[in-house]
Amino acid sequence: FLHFFPRREDAFFRMNDDTNASDDDDIRATSVVMLGDSIEDATPLLDVATSIEDAVYSQFPSSLYKQKIRFLVANLQRNELLRTKVRAGTIQAIDLIQMTDEEFMTDAMRVKIESIRRRMDKRSERAVFADGIESDSYICKECKNRKTKFIHLSDTRDVRKAETWGGSSADDESKVMVVCMECKHEWVCSIL
Secondary structure, X not given: XXXXXXXXXXXXXXXXXXXXXXXXXXXXXXXXXXHHHHHOOOOOOOHHHHHHHHHHHHHOOHHHHHHHHHHHHHHHHHOHHHHHHHHHOOOOHHHHHOOOHHHHOOHHHHHHHHXXXXXXXXXXXXXXXXXXXXXXXXXXXXXXXXXXXXXXXXXXXXXXXXXXXXOOOOOOOOEEEEEEOOOOOEEEXXXX
């Protein structure tokens, strides 16, 4: 009986300690076929898929083998540009299995993630205004709306020093940060 895949004697790398060698071969063969389908490997013996599977088998313990194969299959199916690079040999199997999650993203997914990050940043910035004071004294420069909220910005200068050393607070204006409740435009200005 000939074995298609090389064997490892180390029990740590075995697919499953209670399975026999033919089960391991079946799992590996299925993995090659799945990888071949995901990258649309046109080579007669699925050479590209076999090299990827061999790299995964040699670099990952059995507990992570199936998980890594599924991850590669799913991401290669999603990302046409990555599939093309893998088929062309621009990305080697060993480099492919060491790529980060962000490197597997499509351009559309990167744009979506960046959009989500920007929205979350804006939300965290706007959380400051949850305790803000509503006012119609300020006019938004962007949308000309008067519905705003403001918060007093704390002055970092120690007022006690000014009193001790004769500093004049008449020169210093108190500042507020204002947010338009309609367009969410934010600005800093003097207290009205």
